[in-house]
Amino acid sequence: MSKALLKFVRLSPTKARLIARQIQGMSAELAIASLEFTPNKAARVLSKVVASAVANGSLDAKSALIVSCRVDAGPVLRRSIPRAKGRATAIRKPTSHVFVEVAEGKEMKSSKSHKKNQAEGK
Known part of the structure; x- marks a missing residue:
C-alpha cells in the first residue's frame, strides 16, 4: 500500500471532495483517465496526487486500486x-x-x- 499527500493546495475542500468521492474505489488508470477530461481544478490536482501515489509504491497503474481518497480542510x-x-x-x-x-x-x-441492476436483482 502506497500513499501520497499534498498539503496547503489552494483549492476549496468542498469542491475537491466532489471529485474525490467519484474516484474512490476505481483503478488508478481509470481514475487518471476520467480526471483528465473533468474540467475542474480539483481534477487536475487529484490526478497528479493519484499518479504520485502509484509511483511511490512502484505499482502498475492498471493493477493499482484507489483504496482511500480524502480531502481535508487546511488553513484559510x-x-x-x-x-x-x-x-x-x-x-x-x-x-x-x-x-x-x-x-x-x-x-x-x-x-x-451495474450497481442499479445488482440492486434490482437483474
Whole structure:
C-alpha cells in the first residue's frame, strides 16, 4: 500500500471532495483517465496526487486500486477587499490537504447502471 499527500493546495475542500468521492474505489488508470477530461481544478490536482501515489509504491497503474481518497480542510487565507464608505469585507481563500492511498488489487467500483441492476436483482 502506497500513499501520497499534498498539503496547503489552494483549492476549496468542498469542491475537491466532489471529485474525490467519484474516484474512490476505481483503478488508478481509470481514475487518471476520467480526471483528465473533468474540467475542474480539483481534477487536475487529484490526478497528479493519484499518479504520485502509484509511483511511490512502484505499482502498475492498471493493477493499482484507489483504496482511500480524502480531502481535508487546511488553513484559510484571509484577505480584505475595500468597499463603499471606507469599509472592508473579508475574502476567504481556503486551502486543502489531499491524501490518496493506493493498493494492489482488482477494480471494485463499477458503473452506476451495474450497481442499479445488482440492486434490482437483474
